[in-house]
Amino acid sequence: MKKVYLRRLTIDDADFVLEIRNDESTRKFLDNHSIFTREDFRQWFASREVNWLVIVDFNTEEQVGYVRTDKDDGKSIEIGADIHKKHRRQGYATAAYEALFKYLKDRSYESVHLGVLSYNEAAKSLYDKLGFKTIGMRVTAANEESVVMSRNL
DSSP states (O other), X not given: OOOEEEEEOOGGGHHHHHHHHXXXXXXXXXXXXXXXXXXXXXXXXXXXXXXXEEEEETTTOOXXXXXEEEOOXXXXXXXXXXXXXXXXXXXXXXXXXXXHHHHHHHTTOOEEEEEEETTOHHHHHHHHHTTOEEEEEEEOTTSOEEEEEEEEO
């Protein structure tokens, strides 16, 4: 398995995040399929406390993706991860989620939850492997069906 560490995302990570997020292979699996500009990112980053994390390969120090967090109540948090297309299917997502679970558990979180588009079979398979259970369904901003999954830490 790949070995990664997580570091806090900064405004300086904008180009890296946008390269992944705006790529069609990523956007088609996000709730919002829009393309974002560097200015959009800057405004988003300035408008809220951003607790996203960059996924870094432990051996090469290369950034390979990022972890998204949202809806944090101190005990449960919504999560997601996006991996750069050149690093997909190499074990980085699994390693990143395992590192994230430890990071959150060390900060006294009890559970994590996420939404995954119903047609994203690769992600659903990964989440099953990581111990997530389906707890419901929701409709996204793009009017698509999303499976809501949860996992205790």
